[in-house]
Amino acid sequence: xxxxAKITVASAGSVAIAAESTLDPRLAGLIEAITQxxxxxxxxxxxxxxxxxxxxxxxxxxxxxxxxxx
Amino acid sequence: VSGPxxxxxxxxxxxxxxxxxxxxxxxxxxxxxxFAVFSTSVSTAIATWCFIIGGFAxxxxxxxxxxxxxxxxxxxxxxxxVLACLxxxxxxxxxxxxxxxxxxxxxxxxxxVALVYSATIxxxxxxxxxxxxxxxxxxxxxxxxxxDWTAGxxxxxxxxxxxxxxxxxxxxxxxxxxxxAIAVLVLAFVIMGLxxxxxxxxxxxxxxxxxxxxxxxxxxxxxxxxxxASNLSWWAYTxxxxxxxxxxxxTLWPVVLGLGLAVGVGSLTGLYGGLLVPDSNGDPTQFLVExxxxxxxxxxxxxxVLAxxxxxxxxxxxxxxxxxxxPAVRKLSWVKSTLIGVxxxxxxxxxxAQTVFEEFSVFLAFLGxxxxxxxxxxxxxxxxxxxxxxxxxxxxxxxxxxxxxYWGGVNWVGMVAFAAGVATYLYLLDPVTYVARDPFQxxxxxIPTVFVAGLVYWLGTKLFLIPTGRGGYSR
Numbered sequence: 036x037x038x039x040a041k042i043t044v045a046s047a048g049s050v051a052i053a054a055e056s057t058l059d060p061r062l063a064g065l066i067e068a069i070t071q072x073x074x075x076x077x078x079x080x081x082x083x084x085x086x087x088x089x090x091x092x093x094x095x096x097x098x099x100x101x102x103x104x105x
Numbered sequence: 106v107s108g109p110x111x112x113x114x115x116x117x118x119x120x121x122x123x124x125x126x127x128x129x130x131x132x133x134x135x136x137x138x139x140f141a142v143f144s145t146s147v148s149t150a151i152a153t154w155c156f157i158i159g160g161f162a163x164x165x166x167x168x169x170x171x172x173x174x175x176x177x178x179x180x181x182x183x184x185x186x187v188l189a190c191l192x193x194x195x196x197x198x199x200x201x202x203x204x205x206x207x208x209x210x211x212x213x214x215x216x217x218v219a220l221v222y223s224a225t226i227x228x229x230x231x232x233x234x235x236x237x238x239x240x241x242x243x244x245x246x247x248x249x250x251x252x253d254w255t256a257g258x259x260x261x262x263x264x265x266x267x268x269x270x271x272x273x274x275x276x277x278x279x280x281x282x283x284x285x286a287i288a289v290l291v292l293a294f295v296i297m298g299l300x301x302x303x304x305x306x307x308x309x310x311x312x313x314x315x316x317x318x319x320x321x322x323x324x325x326x327x328x329x330x331x332x333x334a335s336n337l338s339w340w341a342y343t344x345x346x347x348x349x350x351x352x353x354x355x356t357l358w359p360v361v362l363g364l365g366l367a368v369g370v371g372s373l374t375g376l377y378g379g380l381l382v383p384d385s386n387g388d389p390t391q392f393l394v395e396x397x398x399x400x401x402x403x404x405x406x407x408x409x410v411l412a413x414x415x416x417x418x419x420x421x422x423x424x425x426x427x428x429x430x431x432p433a434v435r436k437l438s439w440v441k442s443t444l445i446g447v448x449x450x451x452x453x454x455x456x457x458a459q460t461v462f463e464e465f466s467v468f469l470a471f472l473g474x475x476x477x478x479x480x481x482x483x484x485x486x487x488x489x490x491x492x493x494x495x496x497x498x499x500x501x502x503x504x505x506x507x508x509x510x511y512w513g514g515v516n517w518v519g520m521v522a523f524a525a526g527v528a529t530y531l532y533l534l535d536p537v538t539y540v541a542r543d544p545f546q547x548x549x550x551x552i553p554t555v556f557v558a559g560l561v562y563w564l565g566t567k568l569f570l571i572p573t574g575r576g577g578y579s580r
Contacts, residue, residue: 065129066497069197074131076195077352091184095177102173
């Protein structure tokens with residue numbers, strides 16, 4: 036399911052971007068939208084990186100140590 | 106068309122254009138939840154190529170150690186892909202090629218297109234080759250000894266069938282890819298059970314590695330390198346998936362588990378098969394009839410044929426989308442574009458099937474050579490140098506007004522860093538002979554390649570780009 040669009044297709048700003056850059060107006064509108072923080076994806080937090088490193092660095096090291104003793 | 110309906114049509118057109126052209130996806134347009142990312146990840150990563158990935162690990166390690174090495178390698182490989190792709194693609198809703206523009210330049214990003222095209226074509230060729238070998242084995246199950254060239258002909262015919270499917274019903278076939286992936290995973294566990302049942306668990310654990318070296322650490326590093334390099338190739342796909350989700354936090358574990366660990370788990374069957382049937386290289390088409398009986402064997406082989414066609418349709422679609430990012434190709438019709446995606450497959454799978462199968466290690470090394478440097482460069486650039494900020498407007502501008510124009514559209518610092526990564530890999534591991542140099546046995550080849558490419562990019566940016574005001578870096 037795609038969420039309903041909240042951005043407009045041809046706002047004044049997007050037209051301005053399109054005019055100055057010769058970008059497709061649809062692309063210009065998307066670029067204008069994505070530069071707004073509320074339209075950007077939620078970023079990873081510090082603890083996400085910690086858990087990622089635990090799973091992809093510490094766990095493999097543990098697997099190597101345990102496997103090496105077989 | 107009424108106002109609201111017209112608005113809906115325009116919205117749909119923008120969604121389609123954004124998807125096909127790699128345009129940024131605002132958060133409100135992203136509808137994928139964690140399960141959608143996970144299932145798509147699994148369907149991308151899990152295919153019959155997992156069998157020969159695990160089969161390659163069987164050259165170096167027995168079942169017990171190999172199991173740990175395969176799982177460890179798969180997790181390490183996906184770390185670099187997560188760090189390189191997930192933060193930027195999730196933040197801005199852009200794909201891998203678009204996110205490489207800030208590091209390679211507006212024209213230099215064609216290198217990323219070439220890498221994506223080569224990797225997707227390469228994986229496809231192995232699907233077609235395995236399909237051809239399955240057809241020969243089906244003949245064998247009925248007591249018919251098919252000539253060697255049958256595998257090539259079957260592979261080539263499959264390529265043509267994929268081309269027809271892409272013309273008429275690509276969207277429908279793509280929808281089956283998740284079911285195919287689940288079925289392949291189930292098949293992998295069934296084959297694993299049959300193998301263990303046929304010889305016993307003790308015999309599996311006692312089976313020696315097929316062609317180990319004298320060095321224990323070198324065997325470990327070689328087996329892990331296979332999985333790290335394989336998972337690095339998901340660079341081509343990860344951005345395209347996570348850009349559809351509104352949250353990087355919700356895609357993190359689906360990607361780690363669905364793209365990373367899933368390949369490791371799927372490869373275990375190939376590892377065990379390669380150990381118990383050494384001549385198979387982990388390819389179950391060579392022993393399915395023997396261990397499962399003629400009825401199960403033929404049904405499973407037929408399934409492999411169909412599954413590989415389904416996976417290849419998706420892969421060929423991805424290769425076509427990649428190559429259509431080249432302006433000259435984009436002017437061609439979709440059908441002509443798909444020809445660019447399948448012609449190499451016809452030639453390689455049709456005429457050089459056996460050679461291609463025997464040189465799988467070279468392809469795996471290519472994946473490390475291609476994607477380890479670019480991952481290292483992107484990690485350093487987005488997370489360290491740019492502090493998680495791109496100028497999105499400049500990514501899509503293709504003239505000197507773009508901050509990512511650098512020198513004629515090419516960032517030579519990025520190119521040198523990429524070359525330094527390639528040189529590092531080639532020094533550590535010869536991709537043809539697989540002869541390794543120190544300290545490969547302690548580091549593998551891909552891990553140092555990530556670090557060297559990232560370090561060279563960081564130095565080049567500090568020494569050349571920032572002082573000359575290129576690249577949009579803050580001083």
